[in-house]
Amino acid sequence: MSVLGTRRPVGRLARGGIAGLAAAAGGAASQFLIVLLVTRSLDPDAAGAFFTATALCLMLAGILRLDAGNGLIYALARRRGELTDHSVVWAALAPVVACSALAAVAVAVFDTELGALTGVPDGVWPALAAALPAVVLADVLVAATRGLGSMRPTLLLDGLGRPMGQLLLVAAAVLTGASLPMVTAAWALPAIPATVLAALWLRRHLPGPVPLPLACDRETMASFWRYTGPRSAASAIQAVFQRLDIVIVAVLAGPAPAAVYTAATRFKVVGQLANQGLTQAVQPHLVRAIADGDLVRARRLYQATTMWLVVLTWPIWLGYAALAPWLLPLFGPSYADGVTIALVLSGTMVVATACGMVDVVLIASGHTAASLANTACAVAVTIVADVLLVPSHGALGAALGWSAGVLAKNALPLVQISRRLGLLPFGRHSVNALRRGVA
Template identity: 90%
Template sequence: MSVLGTRLPTGRVARGGIAGLAAAGGGAASQFLIVLLVTRSLDPGAAGAFFTATALCLMLAGILRLDAGNGLIYALARPRDEHTARAVVWAALAPVVACSALAAVTVTILDAELAALTGVPDAVWPVLAAALPAVVLADVLVAATRGLGSMRPTLLLDGLARPASQLLLVAVGVLTGASLPMTTAAWALSAVPATVLAAWWLGRRLPGPAALPLTWDREATASFWRYTGPRSVASAIQAVFQRLDIVIVAVLAGPAPAAVYTAATRFKVVGQLANQGLTQAVQPHLVRAIADGDLARARRLYQTTTMWLVVLTWPIWLGYAALAPWLLPLFGPSYADGTAIALVLSGTMVVATACGMVDVVLIASGHTAASLANTGCAVAVTVVADVLLVPSHGALGAALGWSAGVLVKNALPLVQISRRYGLLPFGRHSAGALRLRRSVA
C-alpha cells in the first residue's frame, strides 16, 4: 500500500506509535534518573540552580526552533520533487541557525544579569550558550526525518543514544563532584552527536542526489513559512508554557523551592512524552487525512490515540497520586512536602489526557493561528496565577497556576475541533482502538 493511500492499517500506526513511545520512554526514564541523581547528590540550592538553568535552556531552544521541525514534517510528508524537498529543508534551517547563533551570543553577554535574576552562577550561562545551537538543531533535524516516513532516527537518537549519553555524562559529573558549570555542560553535550547523525541521515534520505545544487526557491520558502510562521509563535509560547513554572518559582521563591517543585512535578514528563511519542507517529498521517478531506480517517486516528493515551497514562497518574507520600522522599528528605503538588499534577493530567492530542489535530487541519491564540491564553492564565499564588504558596502555587493553564490549553482546541469538524476524543472507534487487526480507515 502506498504511504499516501486512502487506507491506513492500524498496524502501521501501532508500530509507529510503539516506536514513538519507546523513544519517549527513553527520554522520560533519563530525565527522571537525572533528577534523582541531582537531588540526591547536590543540596537543594545547587539542584534548583541546575534545574533552573536547564529549564531556561530548553525554553530558549523551544523558541529558537521556530517550529521548523513540525513544519518539515508537514512539508516533507506531502509529494515533492527532488529540488523542492531540499529547498524546503534549507529554507527551514537557515533562520533557525541564524537565530540560535544570535541567542547564544546574547546569553553569553548577559550572563551576570541572568545570574542575578535566577540565582544560577554566571559561569553556567556561557556553557549553555555554547551548546544551545546544537540543542535546537538536534530537535529540528530528528523531526524532519519523521516527515520522510521513518521513526528509526527518533527511536535511536531521541529514545536511546541521546538520553543514555546525557544520563551517563551527568552521572559522571555529579558523582565525581564536578562543578555546577561542568555538570551543566555534561547535560548539554549529548545534543552535538545527535545533531550530526540526524543531519547525515536526512541528507542521505532526501529525494535526489546530495550534490543537487542549492538555489533559493522563493515559492517553496514562502509556502513553508506561511504554514510554519504562525505556528512558530505558538511553539515559542508553548516552550515557555512548559518550563516557565520552574523559572518563576526560582525567581520569586528561590532555587531550593524550584528544586522541590521540579522533583514533585517530574512525573508529568511521563504523560507529556507518551503524548509526544504517539504524536510523532500519528501526526504525518493526520496531515494526509485532513489534506485529503478524509474526516472519517482523521476521527479514527484521533479517537484511537486518545484511548491509547488513557490506557497508557491513567494508571501512572492515579498510582502517583496514591503513592506520592512514599515516592517523593526518594529525592531526599527536603522533597517530602511535595504531596499536594503531586495530587494537583495527577488530577490535571487525567483531565488533559482525556482530551487527547487536540492541539495536534487543530494544527494538522491548518488552523495554526487558532493554536497560537489558544497557547497564548494558556500562558497568560499560568503567569497571572503564578504571580498571584507563588509568593504566598511557593511551589504549590506554581502547580495550581500550571494546572489552570493546562486546562485552558486543552479545553479551547477541543471546543474548536468539535464545532468545526465534529471531532471528539471518544466515540464509536474508542472501544476497538486496541484491536490491531482492524483498519483505521
C-alpha cells in the same frame, strides 16, 4: 476494505506509537536519573546552578527552534517523495541556524551579566553557548525524520543515544570531580552527534540530489513560514511559560513552596512524554489524511489514538496519584506536603488526556493561528490564576493555576475541531482501535 485500506497501517501506527513511547520513556528515565545523580553528588548551590543553567538553555532552545520541526513534519508529510523536499528543509533550517548562532554569540559575550543575574558561576554559559546551536538543530532534524514516516531516528537518537549519552557523561563528570562548567558541557555534548546523525539520515532518505543551501526559492520559504510562523510564536510562549510557574511560586510565596512545587511536578514528565511519544507517531498520518480531505480516516486516527492515549497514560497518572506519598519523600521528608499537588496534577491530566491530541489535529488542519491564540489564552489563564491563588495557597495555588491553563488549552481546540471538522475524541472507532491493536 476498511477505511485505512487494510489492517497493516494500523499495525504500523501501533508500532510507531510503541517506538515513540519507548523514546519518551528513555528520555524520562534519563532526566530523572540525572536529577538524582546531580542532587546526590553536588552541593545544593552547585546543583541549583546546574539546573538553572540547563533549564534556561532548554527554554532558549525552545524559542530558537521556531517550531521548525513540526513545520517540517507537516511539509514533508504533504510533499512526501517530491524532489522539492530538500528545498523545504533548507527553508526551515536557514532562520533557525541564523538565530541560534546569534543567540550563542550573545550568551558567550554576556557571560558575566548572566552569571550575576542567575547566580551561575563563570564558565558555565560559554560551555552552553558552544553547544546551543546543536541542541536546537538536533530537535528540528530529528522531528523532520518523522515527516518522512520513520520513527527509528527518534527512537535511536532521542530515546536512546542522546539521553543515555547525557547520563553517562554527566555521571563520569561528577564522579571524577569535574568542575561545574565541565558537568554542564557533558550534559550538552550529546546534542552534537545527534545533530550530525539526523542530518545524515535526512540526506540519505530525501529524494533527489542535495542542492546548495542558497538554492531555496522565496516561494518555498514563504509557504513554509506562512504555516509555521504562528506556531513559532506559540512554541516560544510554551517554552518560556513551561517553567515560569516555579518562578511565580518563588516570588509570591517564597523558595520553600517553590521547592515543594518543583518536587511534586518532577514526575509529571513521565506521563507527558508518553503523550509526546504517541503524538510523534500519529502526527504525519493525521497531516496526510486531512491534506487529502479524508476526514473519515482523520476521524478514525483521532479516535483510535485517543483511546490508546487513555489506555497508555491513565495508568501513569493514576499510579502517580496513588504512589505520590512514597515517591515525593525521595527528595526529602519536607516534600511530603506536595501530595495534594500531585492529586491535582494527576486529575487534570486524566481529563486532558481524554480530549485526545486536539492541538495536533488543529495544527494538522492548518489552523496554526487558532492554536497560537489558544496557547496565549491558556497562558493568560495560568498567570491570572497563579497571581490570585499563590499568595494564599502557595504551591497548591500554582498547581490549580496550571490545571486551569491545561484545561483551557485542551477545551478550546476540542470545541474548534468539533465545529470545523466534526471530529470528536471518542466514537465507533475507539473500541475497534483496541481490537485491531491486539489483532
